[in-house]
Amino acid sequence: MTRTTSDCRMRKTNDVEEAESLLVMKEENRTIHDDVPSSKDKIVGEVDYGEHKKKIAGGSCLSICQMLFLILNIVFFMMQMATSSLHNADLYSNNKRLGELKIEEWKEKVPTIVSNMNIALKTPMKWRPFVYFHARKSGGSNVRGIMYQMAQRANITDNNLWLPCYGDRGCVPFSLPNPVQNALIYGSHLNFMHVTNIMREVQERKNLLQETATLSLENGENVTYLKLEDSYPLFDCVTTIRPTVKRVLSCWNYRFNAPKGLRGVPLLPRSNALEPEDFANLLPKTYDEYGGGCNNEMARIFGSSVDETHINTLSLSDPGFVQELDNIASRISKCFILRIDRCEDSNKIIEHFIPWMHGTDLCSRHVNVEGKPSDTVSEEAGAVILEQNYIDELIFNLGEDLFEKQLERATGS
Numbered sequence: 001m002t003r004t005t006s007d008c009r010m011r012k013t014n015d016v017e018e019a020e021s022l023l024v025m026k027e028e029n030r031t032i033h034d035d036v037p038s039s040k041d042k043i044v045g046e047v048d049y050g051e052h053k054k055k056i057a058g059g060s061c062l063s064i065c066q067m068l069f070l071i072l073n074i075v076f077f078m079m080q081m082a083t084s085s086l087h088n089a090d091l092y093s094n095n096k097r098l099g100e101l102k103i104e105e106w107k108e109k110v111p112t113i114v115s116n117m118n119i120a121l122k123t124p125m126k127w128r129p130f131v132y133f134h135a136r137k138s139g140g141s142n143v144r145g146i147m148y149q150m151a152q153r154a155n156i157t158d159n160n161l162w163l164p165c166y167g168d169r170g171c172v173p174f175s176l177p178n179p180v181q182n183a184l185i186y187g188s189h190l191n192f193m194h195v196t197n198i199m200r201e202v203q204e205r206k207n208l209l210q211e212t213a214t215l216s217l218e219n220g221e222n223v224t225y226l227k228l229e230d231s232y233p234l235f236d237c238v239t240t241i242r243p244t245v246k247r248v249l250s251c252w253n254y255r256f257n258a259p260k261g262l263r264g265v266p267l268l269p270r271s272n273a274l275e276p277e278d279f280a281n282l283l284p285k286t287y288d289e290y291g292g293g294c295n296n297e298m299a300r301i302f303g304s305s306v307d308e309t310h311i312n313t314l315s316l317s318d319p320g321f322v323q324e325l326d327n328i329a330s331r332i333s334k335c336f337i338l339r340i341d342r343c344e345d346s347n348k349i350i351e352h353f354i355p356w357m358h359g360t361d362l363c364s365r366h367v368n369v370e371g372k373p374s375d376t377v378s379e380e381a382g383a384v385i386l387e388q389n390y391i392d393e394l395i396f397n398l399g400e401d402l403f404e405k406q407l408e409r410a411t412g413s
Contacts, residue, residue, distance in 0.1 A: 114405040120236035124184040132187035137250040138242040139340030237335040241399040251294035272375040352410035
């Protein structure tokens with residue numbers, strides 16, 4: 001019985017070991033089968049790989065498209081820049097040609113303009129005052145002083161004068177006159193159109209717009225309207241002219257090379273220490289303590305804009321250059337012209353055209369306040385200055401002709 005029991009136990013142990021071996025074999029077989037993909041797994045894998053290739057291909061295509069788009073934008077921008085440069089070059093050359101033709105047209109009209117000029121009133125009146133348009137650095141401060149003396153001689157009281165720095169008027173030459181005052185004499189850094197608008201508003205109605213025109217409406221009715229015509233005299237006026245380069249150099253040295261401490265204005269080198277490139281870079285960007293530059297003084301006084309940045313950068317590349325030149329020429333042609341560098345001839349013009357200033361002697365008052373000799377610069381620097389002040393140079397050329405014809409009429413020659 002003992003043997004039988006022992007055999008049973010041995011058989012049971014063997015059965016357990018055999019069962020465990022079979023179990024291990026099954027697990028190993030399952031692992032082996034799991035490592036081998038089924039046909040279904042193969043299909044899914046192939047689909048995933050195809051999608052992955054498509055994504056890669058799509059990404060590459062997108063990158064190429066983006067790159068092409070960027071390149072096209074760059075090419076388009078460069079073409080625009082080139083077109084703009086060509087346009088500016090064409091505009092520059094066209095404006096120069098047309099500007100010179102325009103001034104020649106005005107010069108041809110000078111004899112007629114001067115022969116038709118009215119002599120100023122013996123005494124300025126509120127309905128026809130006298131205006132001095134003071135071009136900076138052209139000897140104008142002396143003229144203001146003489147005007148004040150002559151006004152006193154003519155018994156014109158200070159309350160009827162707008163002459164900054166004289167009489168009871170504060171020394172604010174860049175200020176604007178009070179329209180309500182309705183003065184008899186004005187003299188300062190005034191803009192022609194600003195004074196014109198004042199006169200339109202404050203003068204007696206009979207001296208305002210009188211020119212009319214007729215127009216037929218669509219329904220056949222005729223209507224009459226007032227035209228904006230300034231050929232009638234709103235005021236008598238005088239201004240001074242000076243060669244362009246000399247005026248700019250004088251302006252530069254007075255306003256930007258002034259003694260240290262002048263209201264905190266940075267001290268810049270004198271004009272004769274600057275290179276042509278320095279003028280090209282600084283002149284359009286430099287302003288004095290009053291916010292004024294040195295370029296285009298005639299446009300500042302007789303032009304249509306009071307925007308100082310526009311005035312100081314006005315050039316041949318400006319689309320409105322020729323029209324503004326025409327406006328300035330029209331306005332300065334209404335004024336008597338003086339030249340301090342020809343003071344004796346200027347005295348003759350005053351004597352003939354401005355009765356209340358008879359006896360004026362500009363030569364006795366022509367003083368170099370700073371006591372410094374005028375600078376000379378290289379021909380190249382002068383060319384840069386003229387390029388930036390081309391509208392002034394053309395107007396100076398017209399002013400020369402006006403001066404000569406006025407002198408001829410004054411002397412009867």
